[in-house]
Amino acid sequence: MSEKLLEIKDLHVTVEDREILKGVDLSVGGGEVHAIMGRNGSGKSTLAHALAGREGYEVTGGAVLLGGRDLLAMEPDERAVAGLFLAFQYPTEIPGVATMTFLRSALNAQRKARGEAELSTPDFLRHVREAAGRLKIDADMLKRALNVGFSGGEKKRTEILQMAVFEPTLCVMDETDSGLDIDALKTVAEGVNAMRAPDRGFVVITHYQRLLNHIVPDFVHVFADGRIVESGGQELALELESKGYAAFDEKAA
Amino acid sequence: MNRLERPEIRLGAAEEALIGLLREAGADTAAERLRTDGLPTRRVEAYHFTDLKALIREVPATLAARAEPGKGVRIDGTAAIRLVNGRLVASDPAPAGVEVGTADADKPLGEAIPDVLAAALAPETAKIRITRDLEQPLHISIETEGAAAVSATRADIEVADGVAGTIVLTLSGSDAAHFVNAAVSVRLGAGARVTFVQIDEQGAAVRQIVHTDFRLAADASLRALTVNRGASLSRADLSARFDGAGAHADFTGLNLIGADQHADISLNVSHAVPDTTSQELFKSVVRGHAKAVFQGKIVVERGAQKTDAKMMAQGLILTEGAQVNHKPELEIFADDVVCGHGATCGELDAESLFYLMSRGIPRAEAESMLIEAFVAELIEPIEAQPVRALLAGLVAQWLGTAARAEAA
Numbered sequence: 001m002s003e004k005l006l007e008i009k010d011l012h013v014t015v016e017d018r019e020i021l022k023g024v025d026l027s028v029g030g031g032e033v034h035a036i037m038g039r040n041g042s043g044k045s046t047l048a049h050a051l052a053g054r055e056g057y058e059v060t061g062g063a064v065l066l067g068g069r070d071l072l073a074m075e076p077d078e079r080a081v082a083g084l085f086l087a088f089q090y091p092t093e094i095p096g097v098a099t100m101t102f103l104r105s106a107l108n109a110q111r112k113a114r115g116e117a118e119l120s121t122p123d124f125l126r127h128v129r130e131a132a133g134r135l136k137i138d139a140d141m142l143k144r145a146l147n148v149g150f151s152g153g154e155k156k157r158t159e160i161l162q163m164a165v166f167e168p169t170l171c172v173m174d175e176t177d178s179g180l181d182i183d184a185l186k187t188v189a190e191g192v193n194a195m196r197a198p199d200r201g202f203v204v205i206t207h208y209q210r211l212l213n214h215i216v217p218d219f220v221h222v223f224a225d226g227r228i229v230e231s232g233g234q235e236l237a238l239e240l241e242s243k244g245y246a247a248f249d250e251k252a253a
Numbered sequence: 254m255n256r257l258e259r260p261e262i263r264l265g266a267a268e269e270a271l272i273g274l275l276r277e278a279g280a281d282t283a284a285e286r287l288r289t290d291g292l293p294t295r296r297v298e299a300y301h302f303t304d305l306k307a308l309i310r311e312v313p314a315t316l317a318a319r320a321e322p323g324k325g326v327r328i329d330g331t332a333a334i335r336l337v338n339g340r341l342v343a344s345d346p347a348p349a350g351v352e353v354g355t356a357d358a359d360k361p362l363g364e365a366i367p368d369v370l371a372a373a374l375a376p377e378t379a380k381i382r383i384t385r386d387l388e389q390p391l392h393i394s395i396e397t398e399g400a401a402a403v404s405a406t407r408a409d410i411e412v413a414d415g416v417a418g419t420i421v422l423t424l425s426g427s428d429a430a431h432f433v434n435a436a437v438s439v440r441l442g443a444g445a446r447v448t449f450v451q452i453d454e455q456g457a458a459v460r461q462i463v464h465t466d467f468r469l470a471a472d473a474s475l476r477a478l479t480v481n482r483g484a485s486l487s488r489a490d491l492s493a494r495f496d497g498a499g500a501h502a503d504f505t506g507l508n509l510i511g512a513d514q515h516a517d518i519s520l521n522v523s524h525a526v527p528d529t530t531s532q533e534l535f536k537s538v539v540r541g542h543a544k545a546v547f548q549g550k551i552v553v554e555r556g557a558q559k560t561d562a563k564m565m566a567q568g569l570i571l572t573e574g575a576q577v578n579h580k581p582e583l584e585i586f587a588d589d590v591v592c593g594h595g596a597t598c599g600e601l602d603a604e605s606l607f608y609l610m611s612r613g614i615p616r617a618e619a620e621s622m623l624i625e626a627f628v629a630e631l632i633e634p635i636e637a638q639p640v641r642a643l644l645a646g647l648v649a650q651w652l653g654t655a656a657r658a659e660a661a
């Protein structure tokens with residue numbers, strides 16, 4: 001259980017010539033849920049995007065290993081194949097690509113790259129329908145173009161649906177709770193909790209403690225000025241909620 | 254330094270050859286017109302982005318002779334009428350509800366030099382009259398067969414009042430360096446409902462100029478899709494005139510080109526009477542050093558109140574060195590109308606590409622998905638399954654070629 005899924009060592013990332021991440025260290029083991037909390041602009045989302053390999057996020061120092069492999073040397077698609085999944089804060093609308101077609105292309109691309117057989121149509125449909133049912137996603141929505149015209153909540157639920165379909169080993173959730181009402185939040189949390197497994201890890205990025213009532217973390221990290229300034233258990237989230245982020249600012253200085 | 258326009262133009266080898274062919278055909282007036290004007294250059298506004306004189310330096314010295322069908326496109330699930338080297342091939346039986354015949358070559362469809370050439374060089378005019386709803390799409394195949402030649406085709410298509418159907422016009426033939434000129438008129442009777450798809454399936458050595466002229470009577474509805482993708486030079490002139498109230502047309506088009514191809518769709522729509530509507534959507538996908546052009550002109554004539562016309566042009570540039578030129582124009586002579594136009598041009602959306610790749614889809618496949626999505630908006634409204642499958646197939650083929658070229 002203690003084998004580390006994800007190892008981030010002294011990660012430095014520059015965006016448009018500005019250093020945003022200034023030495024991030026984080027280890028996530030199988031079965032663990034890590035929450036990363038911090039105010040806007042502290043670099044939380046930069047960490048998520050850098051892990052996924054977004055263009056323009058230049059790694060200037062440090063290392064990231066996923067399952068012992070050098071994540072930073074991989075293209076974004078190879079990172080997904082290696083088991084990484086990023087649930088986007090703002091999922092991209094892609095007109096002209098039906099959600100179902102997308103899910104199938106992506107799953108088959110991942111399986112093919114791993115040397116696994118493609119899922120048969122009935123197996124694929126069953127797999128998607130089960131996950132969609134748990135997340136209260138209407139089957140009709142899957143026929144529509146990916147994320148196009150979806151409400152904020154529908155977009156977030158579709159992200160979690162993808163997570164359930166692709167079955168990644170490391171899930172990074174970038175402010176999945178933003179823009180969700182309390183019912184949608186519960187649905188999303190249930191979807192995530194259903195996926196908790198000994199061989200899977202989660203990094204949950206959020207502003208608010210609220211989400212962590214539903215997805216209970218094993219570890220909480222406070223992010224400020226591009227690095228983790230405090231780590232602790234679930235109680236740290238409650239402390240943040242009562243004291244605010246300002247109490248941790250001096251640690252960043 | 255200003256230079257005065259010279260009264261005498263210098264004729265190139267292509268013009269000399271065409272003048273020779275016109276004289277052989279006994280078309281002295283047309284020959285004289287070409288001698289005086291030459292092929293249009295960029296100084297002629299309608300040819301600003303497609304300088305025919307510069308792009309057509311030479312043409313074959315012979316006019317295409319009578320020939321049998323050869324390598325022309327075949328489309329499953331359609332009934333075909335073949336026009337080979339300008340002549341109707343009599344062997345195929347006409348589909349039910351379609352009358353087919355020929356007449357002497359007709360007067361030009363317009364004033365431009367290519368119209369004059371087509372009318373003067375075409376050996377005959379094919380007359381196609383559709384009198385009943387078409388059970389399956391009608392394929393009109395303009396083919397140029399044999400060794401490299403100049404080939405001209407004239408065809409008149411008439412759709413009777415109230416008749417519905419899908420017509421697919423293809424231009425194809427042998428791989429030789431033909432110069433192909435075609436002029437096709439399409440007349441929609443009152444209440445006729447027509448989908449008209451025109452596809453350039455030419456070999457890479459072909460240069461072609463095709464003029465398609467639409468007339469819509471009252472309450473007629475038309476969906477037109479013009480695709481340029483095969484020829485090294487393809488100029489598609491589209492002209493349309495609304496002659497009766499209640500008529501509607503969707504004019505759409507796609508330039509899907511690469512390497513050193515040059516593809517141009519130039520549309521001229523005239524709303525001549527009140528209460529007519531049109532929507533224009535033109536897309537270009539270009540790679541290599543290809544150049545795509547879309548010119549769209551919507552004219553709302555005096556008194557044509559309640560006209561509603563919206564034109565959009567979108568370009569997708571896949572490689573540095575490829576280019577897209579858009580020129581939308583509105584000329585409005587009535588005051589109670591809704592008209593607009595817009596144009597966008599750019600690369601594949603980086604956000605979308607990253608999103609797809611972050612889900613494990615390799616870059617080349619993600620790019621293909623986005624390109625297919627970009628053109629889907631043009632193909633999806635085509636209801637006739639054989640034609641839609643043909644279009645989807647040719648897009649996939651184009652994308653497949655792209656993947657192979659990258660791997661090489």
